[in-house]
Amino acid sequence: MLKNRVKELRARYGFTQSDLGKQVDVTRQTIAFIEKGEFSPSITLSLKLAKALQTNVNDLFWLEEDDDHEK
Amino acid sequence: MKNDFRKQYPLWMMGFIVVLGMFLFGVSSPTTHIVNTETEQSILVELGPIGVVFAIGSVILYCLMMIVFYAQLKRHNKKNPAEKISIFPIRPPEYLEQDEGMTHITRKASQKVYTFMSWSLPLLAVFAMFSPFSRIYTVFVILLIALIQYVIYYVEIRTHFKEEDE
Numbered sequence: 001m002l003k004n005r006v007k008e009l010r011a012r013y014g015f016t017q018s019d020l021g022k023q024v025d026v027t028r029q030t031i032a033f034i035e036k037g038e039f040s041p042s043i044t045l046s047l048k049l050a051k052a053l054q055t056n057v058n059d060l061f062w063l064e065e066d067d068d069h070e071k
Numbered sequence: 072m073k074n075d076f077r078k079q080y081p082l083w084m085m086g087f088i089v090v091l092g093m094f095l096f097g098v099s100s101p102t103t104h105i106v107n108t109e110t111e112q113s114i115l116v117e118l119g120p121i122g123v124v125f126a127i128g129s130v131i132l133y134c135l136m137m138i139v140f141y142a143q144l145k146r147h148n149k150k151n152p153a154e155k156i157s158i159f160p161i162r163p164p165e166y167l168e169q170d171e172g173m174t175h176i177t178r179k180a181s182q183k184v185y186t187f188m189s190w191s192l193p194l195l196a197v198f199a200m201f202s203p204f205s206r207i208y209t210v211f212v213i214l215l216i217a218l219i220q221y222v223i224y225y226v227e228i229r230t231h232f233k234e235e236d237e
Contacts, residue, residue, distance in 0.1 A: 029232065034172065
């Protein structure tokens, strides 16, 4: 399963779901779905999210069985 | 999203189907007198009191619902000029496709409806072919299937939005 740190980083930068959604051109609901793990974003959206949250895709998303991931 | 008319659209369709079912119930059991003699040929159709209530009541209810539905539709189109809904849309307006997340949710809901339709329609065909009941019951079953498909779609979409929080 794909895990992510979107919620954590969004909170760190003080963005609401709507703020982040506007930055990456998606709805607030889609940000909520990604945070809850209900939806795996495309590579394009992942890159946009990583850019908006000032990180890289590898640090933002990882597979659950990836034990080596450093949070 | 709570006030998104496209999300409410399946509820309206469910309502219209129920009212149509009420109308069908009202007109499906009239008393019929057929006179066919050498001097007179006539058919007299009489609705019973309950039939009248259902038939006329459902027509009135349908008209009232259409007025409110049309007002809501116009309000949605005014608020969302980029996502206008036609009064007679070919593509189901309940599809939420603003972005890839919404498309994903819509696809999941549509898949569930398709799964339901893929076995309910053949069953309906068998029912229609071999049913000893009146043809009116087949129409009721068609309406029931139409109703259930909207219920499945609405419940699936609602499930995804229920726990949504900022």
